[in-house]
Amino acid sequence: MSQHIAQRARNIPPFHVMELLARAQALQAQGRDIIHMEVGEPDFPLAPTILEAAQRYLAQGRVDYTPAAGLPALREAIARHYAERFGVAVSPERILVTAGASGALMLAHALLTEPGDHWLLPDPGYPCNQQFVRAFSGLPQALAVDASSAFQPRADQVAAAWTAQTRGIMLASPANPTGTLIAPAELARIHALVKARGGSLLVDEIYQGLSYGTAPSTALSLGEDVFVINSFSKYFGMTGWRLGWLVAPQACVRDLERLAQHYTICASAPAQHTALAAFSAESTAIFEARRAELDVRRRLLLDGLEALGLQVPARPEGAFYAWADVSAVAADAAVLARRFLEDAGVATTPGIDFVRRQPERWLRLAYTTEVGRIEEALRRMRSVL
Amino acid sequence: MSQHIAQRARNIPPFHVMELLARAQALQAQGRDIIHMEVGEPDFPLAPTILEAAQRYLAQGRVDYTPAAGLPALREAIARHYAERFGVAVSPERILVTAGASGALMLAHALLTEPGDHWLLPDPGYPCNQQFVRAFSGLPQALAVDASSAFQPRADQVAAAWTAQTRGIMLASPANPTGTLIAPAELARIHALVKARGGSLLVDEIYQGLSYGTAPSTALSLGEDVFVINSFSKYFGMTGWRLGWLVAPQACVRDLERLAQHYTICASAPAQHTALAAFSAESTAIFEARRAELDVRRRLLLDGLEALGLQVPARPEGAFYAWADVSAVAADAAVLARRFLEDAGVATTPGIDFVRRQPERWLRLAYTTEVGRIEEALRRMRSVL
Ligand SMILES: Cc1ncc(COP(=O)(O)O)c(C=O)c1O
Ligand SMILES: Cc1ncc(COP(=O)(O)O)c(C=O)c1O
Numbered sequence: 001m002s003q004h005i006a007q008r009a010r011n012i013p014p015f016h017v018m019e020l021l022a023r024a025q026a027l028q029a030q031g032r033d034i035i036h037m038e039v040g041e042p043d044f045p046l047a048p049t050i051l052e053a054a055q056r057y058l059a060q061g062r063v064d065y066t067p068a069a070g071l072p073a074l075r076e077a078i079a080r081h082y083a084e085r086f087g088v089a090v091s092p093e094r095i096l097v098t099a100g101a102s103g104a105l106m107l108a109h110a111l112l113t114e115p116g117d118h119w120l121l122p123d124p125g126y127p128c129n130q131q132f133v134r135a136f137s138g139l140p141q142a143l144a145v146d147a148s149s150a151f152q153p154r155a156d157q158v159a160a161a162w163t164a165q166t167r168g169i170m171l172a173s174p175a176n177p178t179g180t181l182i183a184p185a186e187l188a189r190i191h192a193l194v195k196a197r198g199g200s201l202l203v204d205e206i207y208q209g210l211s212y213g214t215a216p217s218t219a220l221s222l223g224e225d226v227f228v229i230n231s232f233s234k235y236f237g238m239t240g241w242r243l244g245w246l247v248a249p250q251a252c253v254r255d256l257e258r259l260a261q262h263y264t265i266c267a268s269a270p271a272q273h274t275a276l277a278a279f280s281a282e283s284t285a286i287f288e289a290r291r292a293e294l295d296v297r298r299r300l301l302l303d304g305l306e307a308l309g310l311q312v313p314a315r316p317e318g319a320f321y322a323w324a325d326v327s328a329v330a331a332d333a334a335v336l337a338r339r340f341l342e343d344a345g346v347a348t349t350p351g352i353d354f355v356r357r358q359p360e361r362w363l364r365l366a367y368t369t370e371v372g373r374i375e376e377a378l379r380r381m382r383s384v385l
Numbered sequence: 386m387s388q389h390i391a392q393r394a395r396n397i398p399p400f401h402v403m404e405l406l407a408r409a410q411a412l413q414a415q416g417r418d419i420i421h422m423e424v425g426e427p428d429f430p431l432a433p434t435i436l437e438a439a440q441r442y443l444a445q446g447r448v449d450y451t452p453a454a455g456l457p458a459l460r461e462a463i464a465r466h467y468a469e470r471f472g473v474a475v476s477p478e479r480i481l482v483t484a485g486a487s488g489a490l491m492l493a494h495a496l497l498t499e500p501g502d503h504w505l506l507p508d509p510g511y512p513c514n515q516q517f518v519r520a521f522s523g524l525p526q527a528l529a530v531d532a533s534s535a536f537q538p539r540a541d542q543v544a545a546a547w548t549a550q551t552r553g554i555m556l557a558s559p560a561n562p563t564g565t566l567i568a569p570a571e572l573a574r575i576h577a578l579v580k581a582r583g584g585s586l587l588v589d590e591i592y593q594g595l596s597y598g599t600a601p602s603t604a605l606s607l608g609e610d611v612f613v614i615n616s617f618s619k620y621f622g623m624t625g626w627r628l629g630w631l632v633a634p635q636a637c638v639r640d641l642e643r644l645a646q647h648y649t650i651c652a653s654a655p656a657q658h659t660a661l662a663a664f665s666a667e668s669t670a671i672f673e674a675r676r677a678e679l680d681v682r683r684r685l686l687l688d689g690l691e692a693l694g695l696q697v698p699a700r701p702e703g704a705f706y707a708w709a710d711v712s713a714v715a716a717d718a719a720v721l722a723r724r725f726l727e728d729a730g731v732a733t734t735p736g737i738d739f740v741r742r743q744p745e746r747w748l749r750l751a752y753t754t755e756v757g758r759i760e761e762a763l764r765r766m767r768s769v770l
Binding site: 002003004005006007008009010012014015018039041045046051054055058061062063064065066099100102103106110111112113114115127128131132135136137167198200225238239240241242249251252255256258259261262263264265266267268269270271 | 387388389390391392393394395397399400403424426430431436439440443446447448449450451484485487488491495496497498499500512513516517520521522552583585610623624625626627634636637640641643644646647648649650651652653654655656
């Protein structure tokens with residue numbers, strides 16, 4: 001029986017960083033000291049408040065299914081978070097708890113995407129977005145963005161790219177791989193034009209809270225019709241727990257809840273009970289201290305890259321990535337990344353995973369490792385260049 | 386902006402049991418004593434071995450993303466489980482760790498289902514299967530099965546229902562809602578005919594290990610081309626953790642791994658590390674003792690239902706459900722379920738969630754509550770009848 005493989009599952013580009021990661025691990029196994037700047041996961045341990053909440057939950061000795069949309073107490077806690085931190089009123093009913101932002105993106109596209117629908121996806125962007133669209137037989141349309149607009153789309157570009165087939169647009173702010181934010185006024189213009197065209201606006205706010213200089217904001221303040229994706233993975237440091245959420249228009253909630261019931265039963269119960277501790281004042285103090293630490297790393301890395309001749313044309317004001325143009329020092333970022341790894345033990349991510357246009361120009365560096373290691377990485381990269 | 390909702394998300398039937406559950410909870414909140422026989426989740430607490438493993442993992446203080454296909458050690462442990470318990474050699478590479486059987490079913494259909502593909506689904510069956518097929522714009526085709534073949538399809542029925550549009554068939558053994566097993570010889574015949582037609586055979590073994598009288602078996606012994614779904618939810622008692630797995634043909638592994646990378650990043654890390662303890666001798670002793678307890682409950686319930694005039698036409702040899710024909714005592718199972726709940730405080734699931742043909746005839750009762758409560762439930766149901 002040679003199985004028929006569906007179109008969506010064929011020819012998915014691999015994450016090239018995975019091969020690089022495997023090679024980095026092989027070098028490490030040989031005793032080489034590798035500095036990891038390739039992974040989208042900070043090196044911080046579990047926050048003590050999170051760890052204690054998890055232990056407390058486990059100690060009661062039961063781990064049952066939860067309601068499909070999430071524990072009511074967690075949905076209420078997220079709603080309060082929006083009210084207190086952003087001054088935005090969001091009914092807990094509109095919040096669906098999912099297995100990471102990944103689960104939220106899957107659910108949103110299950111709701112919205114018909115076979116043949118086009119979605120506008122800024123390029124560079126998070127590579128999985130293409131596959132969420134393709135999962136439901138939609139067609140991702142790359143919307144080229146550049147440093148002149150901080151790698152975020154402008155409303156006029158969206159208007160020009162919009163066609164009768166376009167179902168909607170996906171944005172992320174702060175974004176991966178660039179760490180850039182979209183300007184609130186530009187986002188409002190995009191929202192208005194998407195609305196006028198009867199489309200859907202999905203804003204991925206997974207890096208919300210990790211911004212430096214600019215106070216965090218939410219697209220939910222634009223109106224109830226925006227779909228917002230978020231996660232406990234990044235600001236809250238809960239990657240491996242697999243917990244996130246989707247905020248949806250009230251009119252879609254019942255359909256989303258049924259989809260979630262059937263597709264997932266529920267998100268992880270230990271993760272949900274643990275996440276109840278994520279919004280406390282003590283937790284916030286820990287996360288804010290980590291944000292400050294990330295900001296120190298960010299400045300260090302940005303200055304260091306500039307000194308090396310690796311240009312970062314749009315200053316990252318969020319997340320934990322720098323998106324560097326290597327064309328002044330190397331013809332091919334993939335070759336450079338390979339040399340950084342082999343010759344200097346520094347793991348980075350070449351652009352090919354994130355961008356279609358001129359991937360050979362770009363390198364993503366994550367400042368997810370401590371200051372001393374970043375300094376060492378900069379020294380080592382200098383020796384290669 | 387009134388959002389466009391995709392076809393797959395419209396008109397999904399709700400789980401009727403949810404309304405019943407909400408009503409049961411409301412009655413409980415009013416102080417009524419409710420006996421729960423509606424939920425597919427036994428009342429056992431976390432096994433001590435599982436709890437300890439979870440606590441040990443947490444104590445090391447990090448919860449990071451894992452590889453998309455799962456922790457290598459867990460994939461190896463599952464492979465060893467197949468070798469030791471079933472004498473079947475399965476390469477760990479062919480095992481993908483997922484968010485429950487739910488995640489495995491989603492992944493399998495993402496791999497296999499093109500828009501317009503037909504899948505044969507035994508009716509009665511697990512209702513979510515229809516939505517996994519519809520997620521990828523496939524068309525579920527109900528294959529009516531009855532008590533004469535223990536509510537499992539016969540090869541001749543499959544052959545008769547197969548058309549040029551049929552992509553494959555989904556089976557479950559032990560099954561939900563009937564608790565019945567498919568005869569190995571019949572399964573082999575179905576496998577041969579699916580193979581001859583170039584289709585795919587998906588066997589959901591989520592209730593594997595929970596069989597009474599018959600030794601557990603696996604469809605993997607039929608050949609490498611069968612897709613097998615499994616989970617830590619039922620035999621291993623880990624429902625809320627959301628952990629399961631998919632065993633796939635070697636040729637599909639790379640595509641599945643890429644889909645999983647993009648769609649999920651990985652399954653819950655705490656769940657994966659905890660599940661490493663699920664196959665130990667101590668854990669098995671606990672799970673086998675629970676199985677023995679479930680068997681006692683099963684016999685009690687079956688005898689009790691017969692005495693009440695609720696006929697169970699195909700004796701459940703697995704899972705933890707009885708599928709009862711109520712037509713001798715009531716015209717409509719949904720009305721009867723409502724009366725059991727309102728008048729007697731016994732929550733059960735009417736057939737409508739599981740079967741298209743004559744739903745009014747059927748009631749599912751889960752023996753997921755202890756013996757004393759089942760005895761009490763039987764007394765209370767008698768008072769209603
Ligand atoms: C922009 C963006 N969206 C979504 C995700 C998915 O993350 P998770 O599923 O852990 O919440 C990531 C992960 O790196 C990301 O960078
Ligand atoms: C037949 C069957 N398959 C799959 C599932 C999904 O279970 P889980 O995702 O918890 O593994 C269930 C849950 O009741 C089931 O009965």
